[in-house]
Amino acid sequence: xxxxxxxxxxxxxxxxxxxxxxxxxxxxxxxxxxxxxxxxxxxxxxxxxxxxxxxxxxxxxxxxxxxxxxxxxxxxxxxxxxxxxxxxxxxxxxxxxxxxxxxxxxxxxxxxxxxxxxxxxxxxxxxxxxxxxxxxxxxxxxxxxxxxxxxxxxxxxxxxxxxxxxxxxxxxxxxxxxxxxxxxxxxxxxxxxxxxxxxxxxxxxxxxxxxxxxxxxxxxxxxxxxxxxxxxxxxxxxxxxxxxxxxxxxxxxxxxxxxxxxxxxxxxxxxxxxxxxxxxxxxxxxxxxxxxxxxxxxxxxxxxxxxxxxxxxxxxxxxxxxxxxxxxxxxxxxxxxxxxxxxxxxxxxxxxxxxxxxxxxxxxxxxxxxxxxxxxxxxxxxxxxxxxxxxxxxxxxxxxxxxxxxxxxxxxxxxxxxxxxxxxxxxxxxxxxxxxxxxxxxxxxxxxxxxxxxxxxxxxx
Numbered sequence: 001x002x003x004x005x006x007x008x009x010x011x012x013x014x015x016x017x018x019x020x021x022x023x024x025x026x027x028x029x030x031x032x033x034x035x036x037x038x039x040x041x042x043x044x045x046x047x048x049x050x051x052x053x054x055x056x057x058x059x060x061x062x063x064x065x066x067x068x069x070x071x072x073x074x075x076x077x078x079x080x081x082x083x084x085x086x087x088x089x090x091x092x093x094x095x096x097x098x099x100x101x102x103x104x105x106x107x108x109x110x111x112x113x114x115x116x117x118x119x120x121x122x123x124x125x126x127x128x129x130x131x132x133x134x135x136x137x138x139x140x141x142x143x144x145x146x147x148x149x150x151x152x153x154x155x156x157x158x159x160x161x162x163x164x165x166x167x168x169x170x171x172x173x174x175x176x177x178x179x180x181x182x183x184x185x186x187x188x189x190x191x192x193x194x195x196x197x198x199x200x201x202x203x204x205x206x207x208x209x210x211x212x213x214x215x216x217x218x219x220x221x222x223x224x225x226x227x228x229x230x231x232x233x234x235x236x237x238x239x240x241x242x243x244x245x246x247x248x249x250x251x252x253x254x255x256x257x258x259x260x261x262x263x264x265x266x267x268x269x270x271x272x273x274x275x276x277x278x279x280x281x282x283x284x285x286x287x288x289x290x291x292x293x294x295x296x297x298x299x300x301x302x303x304x305x306x307x308x309x310x311x312x313x314x315x316x317x318x319x320x321x322x323x324x325x326x327x328x329x330x331x332x333x334x335x336x337x338x339x340x341x342x343x344x345x346x347x348x349x350x351x352x353x354x355x356x357x358x359x360x361x362x363x364x365x366x367x368x369x370x371x372x373x374x375x376x377x378x379x380x381x382x383x384x385x386x387x388x389x390x391x392x393x394x395x396x397x398x399x400x401x402x403x404x405x406x407x408x409x410x411x412x413x414x415x416x417x418x419x420x421x422x423x424x425x426x427x428x429x430x431x432x433x434x435x436x437x438x439x440x441x442x443x444x445x446x447x448x449x450x451x452x453x454x455x456x457x458x459x460x461x
Contacts, residue, residue, distance in 0.1 A: 159202015
C-alpha cells in the first residue's frame with residue numbers, strides 16, 4: 001500500500017471529480033476478497049489502474065457493477081469481445097441441468113459481456129455500430145439458448161404439441177442490430193402446429209393455442225426474472241399484432257391474416273426492423289417470409305406517406321422530447337430518420353424486396369442504391385443516425401437517461417471524444433449543442449421533403 005498509494009491517488013486525482021472517484025474506489029476495494037493481490041495486480045498493470053479510474057470517474061453505473069462484481073476485472077484484463085456469444089454461452093451452459101441455473105448463467109454472462117462492451121465504448125475501442133452489433137448478437141444468443149430449456153420445462157408440466165414449434169422475433173433496436181446499454185427487447189412470438197393437432201399430449205393437456213400462449217409467458221418470465229444483477233432484459237411486447245390487447249403469442253396463420261386484413265401502417269413500419277432469432281429453423285424461415293410479405297403489402301405509396309406523416313405528427317404532440325438530450329424524439333432525431341427509412345421500405349418493397357433491411361443505415365444504403373433515395377440524403381441520414389446513436393449510447397453509459405442541459409465534466413469529455421469519431425468536432429458543451437442543433441435541422445429538412453410537414457413545422461410557416 002505504501003508503494004501504490006501515490007499511484008492510486010494520482011490516477012484518481014486525474015478524474016474531473018476525484019472525491020467521487022475515490023469513494024467509488026473505496027467501495028470497490030471493500031468488496032475484494034484479497035486486497036494485497038489486487039494492489040499487486042495494479043502494480044504490474046499500471047494501465048489497468050488508469051482504466052479503472054476512468055470508469056470510476058465517468059460512469060457511476062459501471063463503477064457500481066465493478067464494485068458488486070470484482071470478477072469483472074478479468075474481463076478488463078482479458079477481453080473476450082471477439083468470442084462469439086453463442087459459443088461462450090454453450091460452454092458455460094454445458095453442465096446446467098435446472099432451468100433456474102440456465103437463467104442465472106445466461107443472465108450473469110450477458111451482464112459481464114455488456115459491462116465489457118460499455119467499457120470498450122467509453123474508452124473509444126468500439127463505436128456505436130460495432131457495439132450495437134455485439135450487443136444484439138449477445139441478445140440473439142441469449143434468447144436462442146433460453147428458448148429450448150424453457151419449452152422443455154414447460155413440456156414436462158403440460159405435455160407437448162405434436163409437430164408444433166415457436167419462433168422468437170426481435171424488433172426495434174435489437175431487430176436492427178443497434179442495441180445500446182440499457183436497451184430493452186421488443187419481442188414478438190409466433191407459433192405453428194398441424195391443423196389436426198388440437199391439444200398437447202401429457203399429464204395436464206392444454207388446448208394447442210393456450211399451450212403456446214402460456215409457453216410464451218414462461219419465456220417472458222425467464223427473460224425478466226430478477227436476480228442479483230437485475231433482470232436479463234426488460235421486455236416490450238407492444239409491437240406484437242393488436243398491441244397490448246392481443247395475445248402474447250400468435251399463430252403464423254393469424255399473423256398472416258392480421259397483416260392481410262387489419263394491420264395499421266405503423267405496425268408494418270415496425271416489421272421493417274424484424275428479425276427471427278430463435279426457434280426451429282423451418283418455422284423461422286416461414287415467419288421471415290410472412291414478415292416480408294406483410295411489408296410488401298403495405299398499400300399505395302401515397303397512403304403510406306400520409307399515414308407516416310400523420311403518425312409522426314401525433315407522436316410529436318403526445319411524446320415530446322424529454323429534455324435537451326433526448327436525441328431520439330427531438331425533431332430531426334433518431335425517430336425522424338427511422339420514419340424515413342421505414343416509410344420508404346414500405347413504399348418500394350412490393351417492387352423490390354432488396355431495399356429492405358432491419359438495420360437503418362443499411363436500409364438507407366439499399367434505398368439509395370435502388371434509386372429510391374437521393375444519395376446525398378442517404379449519406380446525411382446515415383451520418384446523423386450514427387451521431388445520435390453515439391450520443392445516446394455514451395450518455396446511457398456515463399450518466400443514464402439525462403434530461404438537463406449540463407453534463408458532468410467526465411461525461412462531457414467522453415462524449416466529445418466519441419462524437420469526434422463520427423465527424424462532430426466541438427471544444428465544449430456549447431459548441432456541441434450548436435453542432436447537434438445544426439445536424440437536426442438538416443435532418444428535419446429532409447424529413448419534411450420526403451415524409452411531409454408536421455403540425456409543428458406548419459406552425460413555423
